[in-house]
Amino acid sequence: xxxxxxxxxxxxxxxxxxxxxxxxxxxxxxxxxxxxxxxxxxxxxxxxxxxxxxxxxxxxxxxxxxxxxxxxxxxxxxxxxxxxxxxxxxxxxxxxxxxxxxxxxxxxxxxxxxxxxxxxxxxxxxxxxxxxxxxxxxxxxxxxxxxxxxxxxxxxxxxxxxxxxxxxxxxxxxxxxxxxxxxxxxxxxxxxxxxxxxx
Amino acid sequence: xxxxxxxxxxxxxxxxxxxxxxxxxxxxxxxxxxxxxxxxxxxxxxxxxxxxxxxxxxxxxxxxxxxxxxxxxxxxxxxxxxxxxxxxxxxxxxxxxxxxxxxxxxxxxxxxxxxxxxxxxxxxxxxxxxxxxxxxxxxxxxxxxxxxxxxxxxxxxxxxxxxxxxxxxxxxxxxxxxxxxxxxxxxxxxxxxxxxxxxxxxxxxxxxxxxxxxxxxxxxx
Numbered sequence: 001x002x003x004x005x006x007x008x009x010x011x012x013x014x015x016x017x018x019x020x021x022x023x024x025x026x027x028x029x030x031x032x033x034x035x036x037x038x039x040x041x042x043x044x045x046x047x048x049x050x051x052x053x054x055x056x057x058x059x060x061x062x063x064x065x066x067x068x069x070x071x072x073x074x075x076x077x078x079x080x081x082x083x084x085x086x087x088x089x090x091x092x093x094x095x096x097x098x099x100x101x102x103x104x105x106x107x108x109x110x111x112x113x114x115x116x117x118x119x120x121x122x123x124x125x126x127x128x129x130x131x132x133x134x135x136x137x138x139x140x141x142x143x144x145x146x147x148x149x150x151x152x153x154x155x156x157x158x159x160x161x162x163x164x165x166x167x168x169x170x171x172x173x174x175x176x177x178x179x180x181x182x183x184x185x186x187x188x189x190x191x192x193x194x195x196x197x198x199x
Numbered sequence: 200x201x202x203x204x205x206x207x208x209x210x211x212x213x214x215x216x217x218x219x220x221x222x223x224x225x226x227x228x229x230x231x232x233x234x235x236x237x238x239x240x241x242x243x244x245x246x247x248x249x250x251x252x253x254x255x256x257x258x259x260x261x262x263x264x265x266x267x268x269x270x271x272x273x274x275x276x277x278x279x280x281x282x283x284x285x286x287x288x289x290x291x292x293x294x295x296x297x298x299x300x301x302x303x304x305x306x307x308x309x310x311x312x313x314x315x316x317x318x319x320x321x322x323x324x325x326x327x328x329x330x331x332x333x334x335x336x337x338x339x340x341x342x343x344x345x346x347x348x349x350x351x352x353x354x355x356x357x358x359x360x361x362x363x364x365x366x367x368x369x370x371x372x373x374x375x376x377x378x379x380x381x382x383x384x385x386x387x388x389x390x391x392x393x394x395x396x397x398x399x400x401x402x403x404x405x406x407x408x409x410x411x412x413x414x415x416x417x418x419x420x
Contacts (some may be wrong), residue, residue: 098245165213165218168218
C-alpha cells in the first residue's frame, strides 16, 4: 500500500505552479466581471478533483457531487474575497471543500472557518516578490512531497486525502500514535525549510 | 500580545487537514485568531492539501457547468451586496478570540459558572452530537491547581486571561499548552489574579487524587 502512495505522488507531478497564475487570473475575472467562461475553467479543473477527494474520504457519489458543487458555488459567490497573498487558488478551494465537509459531519458551527476567512487585507503590505514566492509554494511543496521518505508521505496522504485522524492512521498502519505524529512533524519540517528557501 | 507557546506541528497538521476533533479544533481556531505565525503555518499546511488535491484523478461531475448549475449561478446573490452585519461586542467579549465570542453569544460576566472545586469553576461548551471530546471554559483562582491528571488523548489549553505555570513553564494570554497522551501535569495558576482558559480534551480525564476521582464522578469531567 505504501508503495502505491509513493508511486502516485511521484508519477503525477503537479503542474500546479504553471497553472497557479492562470487560475488566479480566472478567479480575478470571476470576481471583477462575473465571467462565466473563466468560472468554467475553474469548475472543470477543481470540481472533479474535489469530488474525488470527498469520495476518498468516504462520501458517497451523491454527497461528493453535492459538496463539490457547493464548493464551486462558494467560489463563485466569494471570488472577490479571495486574497492572492494568502495562498494559491487551490489552497483556497481545498479549504472551502474541507470546511463544507466538516459542516456536513458536525452540522454545527465550523470553528475553523473564523481562523481562515476573516483576515482579508491583513497581509496587504506583501512585496511583489513575496507574492511570487507564495505562488511558487505549491510547486515547491509538490517537489518536497515527491522526495519524502515513503513512510512520511503515507501518513500525510492518509491525513489529507483519506481524511483520517492521527489515531485512525496509527490503527491502520499498526503504529504507535507517537510515531505517526513524529512522521507528520518530519514531513512538515522538510516542507517548511524548502519554503523558507523561497524567501 | 506576545505568544511563546504554540500547538504541536502534528496538531496543527491535523487541524489544517480537517481531521482534528471538534473540541480540539475549537481551541486551535481561537489560538490562530491571535497568532499570525500559526496562521501562516496553517496556510502552508493547507497548501499541502491543495497540492494533493490537484494530483487526484478527477471524478467527472454529472451535473456540469452547462446544466442546472449554470442556472444556479445566475440566481446566486453576490454576497458583496449583503455585507455581514458586525455584531456589537462588549469590551469584555473583545478580550476573547473571535471564534469564541461568536460561539458564546454572551459576555464573560454573564457566564453561568459551575463549581468544580475550591477556587475552580468551569463552563461546558456544547459540541455537535457526534463529537466525542470535551470543551469547556475554566476559571481558576490564583495559587490553585487543576487536580493532577493523566490523559487519554491530546489536551489543549489556551490562556484567555491571567497565567499559569506547568512544570516550570509559564503560560500567558494567547499561549497554548499542547499535552499529548504521554504527559502528566499539574498546572498552577500564578499569583495576581484568576486564570481563564479555553480547555479541550479529546477524551475524559483520569484524575489521580481521591478528591479528583470523586469530583470526576459527580461532574463528568
